[in-house]
Amino acid sequence: MNARQQQRDNSGTAPLDMDGLSRILFGHAAFQYLNAACELGLPELLAEREELSREQIRDTLHLADRAVDILLLGCTSLGIVVRETDTGRYRLAQVVRDLMDEGDWQRFKDTVAFEQYIVYEGQLDFTDSLRENRNVGLRRVRGSGRDLYHRLSENPHMEQVFYRYMRSWSELANKHLVEELDLSGAKHLLDCGGGDAVNAIALAKANPGLEVTVFEIPASRTIAEKKIAQAGVSDQVSVITGDMFRDPLPTGCDVVMFAHQLVIWTLEENTELMRRAYEVLPEGGKLVVFNSMSNDQGDGPVVAALDSVYFASLPAEGGMIYSWEQHEKCIEAAGFHSSKRIPFPGWTPHGVIVATK
Numbered sequence: 001m002n003a004r005q006q007q008r009d010n011s012g013t014a015p016l017d018m019d020g021l022s023r024i025l026f027g028h029a030a031f032q033y034l035n036a037a038c039e040l041g042l043p044e045l046l047a048e049r050e051e052l053s054r055e056q057i058r059d060t061l062h063l064a065d066r067a068v069d070i071l072l073l074g075c076t077s078l079g080i081v082v083r084e085t086d087t088g089r090y091r092l093a094q095v096v097r098d099l100m101d102e103g104d105w106q107r108f109k110d111t112v113a114f115e116q117y118i119v120y121e122g123q124l125d126f127t128d129s130l131r132e133n134r135n136v137g138l139r140r141v142r143g144s145g146r147d148l149y150h151r152l153s154e155n156p157h158m159e160q161v162f163y164r165y166m167r168s169w170s171e172l173a174n175k176h177l178v179e180e181l182d183l184s185g186a187k188h189l190l191d192c193g194g195g196d197a198v199n200a201i202a203l204a205k206a207n208p209g210l211e212v213t214v215f216e217i218p219a220s221r222t223i224a225e226k227k228i229a230q231a232g233v234s235d236q237v238s239v240i241t242g243d244m245f246r247d248p249l250p251t252g253c254d255v256v257m258f259a260h261q262l263v264i265w266t267l268e269e270n271t272e273l274m275r276r277a278y279e280v281l282p283e284g285g286k287l288v289v290f291n292s293m294s295n296d297q298g299d300g301p302v303v304a305a306l307d308s309v310y311f312a313s314l315p316a317e318g319g320m321i322y323s324w325e326q327h328e329k330c331i332e333a334a335g336f337h338s339s340k341r342i343p344f345p346g347w348t349p350h351g352v353i354v355a356t357k
Contacts, residue, residue: 013300033074035116037081038109042071046081046092047100053089107168114165118148118158122314129313137313147316153219163223167198170260173350174199177290178206180342181352183255186210186286190253192244192273193261197224197237199290204236212237213250244273249280256281257288263311266318267330274334281357287336289327289353293343296325304349324353331355 023030037043040061046052052060058068072090075081081090099105122137129136135147141158143151152159177199183189187210191200194214204212214224218241228237240250249256256277262270277287294304304321311319324341331339336355343351 030074030078031115031120033071033078034080035112036071037075038112040071042075042081043092043096043100043105046090047097051084051087051089051091057090104172107172110161110165110168113161114169117161118165119310119314123309126309126313134317135312135314138315141314148314149217149316150219163196166195166260167227169348170195170198171202172348173290173344173346174202176344176346176350177259177352178202180344181288181290181354183207183210186255188213188253189255189257190215190250190277190280191257191259192249192277194224194257194259195220196227197231197239198227199257199259200237201228201231201233204233205231208236210236213253214239215244215250216241217243244276245269249276251280253280253285254282255286255288257290259288259290261291262289262327262330263291263307263321264316264319267322267326269318270322270327271330271333274330274336278335278357283357285357287331287334287355287357289331289355290350292321292349293327293351294321294323294349296323298323301349303347321349324351327353 040063042057042061045057045060049056054068054072057063057072058065061068061071063071072081072083076083076090079093080096082093083090096105099108121140122135125137125140138148138151141148141151141155143154145151145154152162181203183203184207186207189200189203189210189212191197191203191212191214194200194216197214200212200214204210214228214237216224216239221239221241224239228234228239231237242248244261258273258277262273265273274287281287292304292307294308295301308320311321328339328341331353336357339353339355341351341353
């Protein structure tokens, strides 16, 4: 076995070469090609028409010659589209077509828009955020709220993009949440920081006898109640507003869920939130942590690492994609026992930890 093979075996990934390093160096430009393709509708065009010439793409997308040459140079070099060598025509990459066939392409596009219009500018301050151990990038978001979530209402386009993304990001994984989370004996679930109720709605539909309460900041109430009514589950799902750190958590629940919440805050704040959940749960009650997870070795997965730049730079004072073990230590410190890991399949690093009081 040579040194290169040994390095692959030890790390689990191929060693970085110059092509890979160049992709990191110009990663910001690579993303702009992906965003441009999404906004111009290139993937949908190729999905509908199978294969097209450069001229057909140019004319359909209403681009000038230079512009279409730039777009196709980038999208083919990155593998988003494929150029057939014998005909010179372009077709869609199989991975993108698979997302479309699985019904996840729009969710993927919503994530692209989130990166473009919310994340991108704030990540300019990533290095300073590491130096100062705080979300320096928040300064680039107009408003006076103490964190990103309290500023969204002052930025209507950003708010729209954010909630569309959060719904899509949740939907990429909550089909597994519904399948893997056993709520057969549960009567009342409290969804702390439940956003626009995307997870509450999914769980309510999958568990007809379950009552769900979404606990959210006042600015999120209108959109959550609108989504609940549209889903036809107003008899099961309700919204209570408040601050999960400062106000008493609603009582009467036997399950407390933090979905995509514990990636935002520090580990100390997460432990405090879990203690608050512990206090309102009966003996035998369940704590559910649902979000992206990194591995315990601290070397992946890569999506968890890349997503952590956002949490370091922008939304609140703490947060990252924590490891399973880090969450489990918080759970134990909060008083829970017998926690169970449930990793989810798919390209996003989602999973669930369930613990019992």
